[in-house]
Amino acid sequence: MIFGVRYVTTATSMKRKKHHTEKSRIIGLLVVSFLRSRLLHRTLIIAISASLLLLFALFSLFAPSPVNEINLQTQNNDQVRSRFEVPAGGGRCRRDLWSSIHSRLFYGCSNAGVNFAKANVKTNPDRYLLIATSGGLNQQRTGIVDAVVAAYLLNATLVVPELDHTSFWKDTSNFSELFDTDWFITFLRNDVRIVKELPDMGGNFVAPYTVRVPRKCTPKCYEDRVLPVLVRKRAVRLTKFDYRLANMLDEDLQRLRCRVNYHALRFTDSIQGMGKLLVERMKMKGKHFIALHLRFEPDMLAFSGCYYGGGEKEKKELGEIRKRWKNLHASNPEKVRRHGRCPLTPEEVGLMLRALGFGSEVNLYVASGEIYGGQETLAPLKALFPNFHSKETIATKEELAPFVSFSSRMAALDFIVCEESDVFVTNNNGNMAKILAGRRRYLGHKATIRPNAKKLNMLFMNRNNRTWEEFASRVRTFQVGFMGEPNELRPGSGEFTENPSACICQNSGGGGISYPQNHNNITEFEEQQEWYDVVDNKLNANGTKIDSLPLLMNTDQLAEVQEFFSD
Template sequence: MKRKRRERNHNNILLHGSNDFCIGLNRVLWRKRHRIFSFVSGCLILLFFAVSVFCPPPTANNHFLPLHSLMRTVESNFDAVFQVPGTGGNLDHDLWSSRRSKFFYGCSNASEMFQTADVKTHPNRYLLISTSGGLNQQRTGIVDSVVAAYILNATLVIPKLDQRSYWKDSSGFAEIFNVDRFISSLSRDVRIVKALPLVGGKPWIPRRMSLPRKCNEKCYLNRVLPVLIKKNAVELRKFDYRLSNRLEIDLQKLRCRVNYHALTFTDPILNMGRLLVERMKMKTKHFIALHLRFEPDMLAFTGCDYGGGEKERKELGAIRKRWKTLHSSNPAKMRRQGRCPLTPEEIGLMLRALGFGSDVHIYVASGEVYGGEERLAPLKALFPNYHSKETIATEEELAPFSKFSGRMAALDYIVCDGSDVFVSNNNGNMARMLAGRRRYFGHKPTIRPNAKKLYKLFLARNNMTWDEFATQVKAFQIGFMGAPKEVKPGRGEFHENPRSCICEAGGTETIKKQTPVDYNANENNIRDATEGTDEQETAEDDPDWTDAEYLDNNTKELPDTDNNASNKHEQPEVEMLFSD
């Protein structure tokens, strides 16, 4: 009995011992597993962190995908699908006309208070101007020179065109514009002559002066008139945007009479331009004209990133070094501020989102395109009916114009003006001048990309459906389509928004006779289509390719013989490079 009890106790001791051993072993194994699990988890966290830091987000890589990739279905992390349709979709309005445009028309007749040239012009008082920039910037100078002559009670000498800058066109005024029509059409407003008269059989040498930008009437009377009275003849150098946007109504209407009625191209240019429009109309009932600025020099100047990677940065960076006074580039900031021209692909996507299908014919006015056919391929895939001067006219037909950039630009101007819809990837001078003209003659649709808003949309497009993208584009473009009254009075350049010269069909002018300070006091319910453009416009010390003044082009300055002390404190003039 005692023996059996001892055996049971011994077995119990062995059982407890084995249990303790198993528990201890499990604890050891659990600790080891825990350490291994912690180690593996830590490695995974470090790996995830490294991937997130060194790999760009999907949208950054996909933003500049070629169109053949874009046209495929693209799956995002959010399971959304971005697929570009071939058609424009169902629309609730006519793409080819502006709403309510029939209720507005251009009106630029002078009031009864406007003095005629024979009453106010002083004898022996002559104003000369020399323009600068491309054809359309020179056009602004020509228009404003007539108003300046009227303010000074002076005779205007036919303006001298810029033959030295980037565009290198030797054409004179009479080779691009109809001189006789210019003089006769304005004979009641300003006396105009083709050349300075001789004094004692010798040429009259004018006093050369320069003016600050956006000079108002008082500025001309204080700065120029005393010199003009003393010297009888004054030449204003680099005359672009040297007249204020805000003038009294009769002077604004004079601007419109010059720009939209008196200043016309020569017959050869007009005839060829009209022929190009006719050929586009033979191909299709309606067509779009696109003014595409994408030259390498211009892109380098902007300092923007156009998705070409390291190769693009090296090539454009080398070009940018030509201008030593440029600030270091900040591509992200430039794009945020809407100061980067849209790429051909972005323009194509915007047009498709607005409702233009692949069957639409498009006329493209452009110079050299950086990246060539590869860069244009996405736009051509979206709009296969792609035309230009060179495709709808023969080499022989273009021969009289092809060696002169100003005359070729004039042909593009005529076709763009004759288009049913005009769009530009930039806000340069041609886009501005055409926008004003198309408003004056019936508010034909004129699309200006809202680049400040659209840039975010282009970056995020692969994380949304096409319908979401198109809806956003349409919303952002409200107020940027050339419709009546979409811009508040007094906003933007007058040549782009000539509100003083737009009347309503009922006979009531949209702008009453008011002083310039009253311009922004009414119509608060009108969408400010220049929303955000104040940031887009460039400050005087931060040059922009759309602005009126650019960097030195290694051309010698004419000596400034104006001894006005106020001019000595201004920044030195710089040569216009890329103004169109």
Template sequence: MVNFRGSSHSKSSSIFSRRSSPLSIMLYVFILFAFSIFIFILYSKDILEDEEKKSPSISEMKPKSEQLPDDILWDAPFSYGLRPCVKPSARYKGAQGYDRYMTVRSNGGLNQMRAGIADMVAVAHIMNATLVIPQLDKRSFWQDTSIFSDIFDEIHFIMTLQTDVRIVKELPKELESAPRARKHFSSWSGVSYYEEMTQIWKDYQILHVAKSDSRLANNDLPLDVQRLRCRAFYHALRFSPAIENLGKKLVERLQSRSERYIALHLRYEKDMLSFTGCTHGLTEAESEELRVMRENTNHWKIKNINATEQRIGGLCPLTPKEVGIFLQALGYPPSTLIYIAAGEIYGGNAHLSELTYRFPNVVYKETLASKGELKGFSNHASQSAALDYIISIESDVFIPSHSGNMARAVEGHRRFLGHRKTVTPDRRGLVALFDMLESGVQKEGSSFSHLVRKLHKNRQGGPRQREGAPSGVKGRARSRLEEHFYQNPYPECICGSKITVRWT
């Protein structure tokens, strides 16, 4: 060891003791300089790599919309081999009712009337009555003057149900001035209630029903009665040829624009916001306008509503901004084609822009059809809503912003047709997440998207049995809080599997 060090030292001394030429000195300095540069670069690279591992880049810090596979975004849920089944049992007998007539005045918007008419078909069957083609509501918010044949295929309706109930276009001439019993049937009534009502025929030949909505219970009815309701709702109540033809054209135009499309029932309309008392995101002037409208609408019984409590309870329709955040969190790209199935959006572009800046590829009937094609539907809200219904049924994905009559009817129809994908927002859960965004506790991005998708994992329109009322609810309120029959006609009108299906 000592000898080695000694020899090295002596060599170095001899070298530096020599007189070196200027060229050799320059070469030595150049090599030393180059080696120093190499060491510096190598060391600096290690430092930069360590710093990059510690600190994410600016692009990584920005919230990203995770791109999900198409099958997750668009494919219908697994249906377990279930299929529509509406045929009557071997014991079923149709009603004749040749000398007993039931006239009906339907109430509400399009889908409230459709459900009510289907129920009246079943009631006429139970009471063994001849059903006169129902009168439609002309006094609702929309002031639509349409008659039955303007919206529905009247002949098809009569012929489809001819083995179930006798249906005529109008009362016989000799009975037009005959006395009639006027009845407002109790809501959510069962078969025994209507069997007792047959006592009316002892004194009257004509029974007039003042309202048609929610006259039958959702559950605990005979199988044949439930299947008759389905035959009436899904088969007999076909829209008029004019509506069906234009609806088909609009669906084809949507499909020519994009491989897939979402039908969004954006229930952000003046009547809905006023009725529910929901004002989140509105100006003071808009909120006051809605309050005045609610105050002046006589048949809306509740006048004073706490908007904050309504929203926290999940009772408000999602705002356009909230819908945009929701769709983005689900993973749909900005280029997604979205059809707005709704009437006039309250506040117009001022509110709608909060959706369209995230999803600019938004279309309506007015952008798909010409003015000439829509001319016959102007000032006829129910006929216009029927076009929205057709387009929503045929969409690849249906998403309602509120659980009203249209949303329930479309969801149930899509279940009946094979459980087509329907994403039903958990509004109560979403409000909590939206408030976290507004307060800064949560930011949009992958973690937020994960929370939203987890919340809606079992809200995709897959097979499940119709839900009953919440536990602890008793009396007539129980019937009112049950899931609507036309929102989910399983198990009576959907069958084919021996497995008890409970999935969503």
């Protein structure tokens, strides 16, 4: 039994060993198969990797290096920049740069209408109006013009206006030292009775009663605010008389403004004589000349909040000046420039003129005050227009001696040269620029160039990315509507000093004159006026600006700002 059992066990064991051996063989075959497959894959991977390395090596051999690409890009940029080469000549232009083809169709007309009451009929002998002007020469000129109209509205005798001796300009000149008083009185004798000083009334001196009317006061405003006081007191003195009469008046009153501004206000013989001498000397230098009224004083730049790339030095210097106006909002130079509220630099003015077609041979007369940066700032303009002149360079110190200590008299000399120039250019829209633009329209639409700053500023900032031809073409396009043509401004638009439409008549048979195609420039120009005319008709009763300008000032601060922008 035992052996039988042992036998059976041995046989079973042998069967198990055989089964285990077969199983091991199968596993071995699987392992060998796996290893062979893995070896094949490794070989394939190695082959693919080697091929990729070979391709990469070939690509690296023939492809340009990144350094070469950078150098190539730099060369391309340099080529673009090198193409912005300002030519010495003005090139060929489609229009006459020195005159308007339409100017012969228009003429100044300011005669009184048949129903306009004369002074000897309407003046009340017991009413005297005294005026104290404010600001620089041209701001005061505007006040004098409006004073005559105010006297007419009040049926009063006008006492020759007092000039401002205490403002920023610190000029002690009186009316008779700037203007021909006798001519002023005589020319306007049919419109308003004018006397040199307040007379005794009934043997007694009457002290004038002081009144200040709001800005842009209408005829009804004068009737309500001033006339009752004038009737009671007999003599009224209106102080700070600048922009104190509405811009829009009826045609007869607007024409009275023109008679005062363009005919009655004549500089003294000494100023006229020196001014004409300067004009003659400019005309002797060539057939034509340009007069540029350049405003680039530190005060103006500081107030504007503009930045001109002068680094920390500029920011610090102008920032210190800007602190004078404590309530000015923090400036955003990029936004201000984008909105066209930054005066063009001297270089930018020069580039604009060259793009418009004026060559380096042109004689340029520059009327300016202190230029921020001095000769360094002026150098690019002088390089573009080497025939660079001013009253100081074409007159001797001895000739200028009677005028040099008086800012208004010096400004009057510049005014005469700018008025008589073949082309008048400005980089701003201050009072002198406005008055001269209106005067040149009235006297025959003489060429007057105002920069379309809103468009030009962005073009100047990116000029090195364009060729000169592209740049010049865009300048000419942007300046349509800003060249002093008769059809640029709609009647009644803008300030009357600049657009005296009621005093400009059209010759019969002249035909209609259409507005320029990009008539949107008219709107753009009117928007730009707001920046320079910081005390215009958008003032509330407290004297605070309520439009988009970054101002929040009291009356004294407004007066100080006004002085900087007045001429």
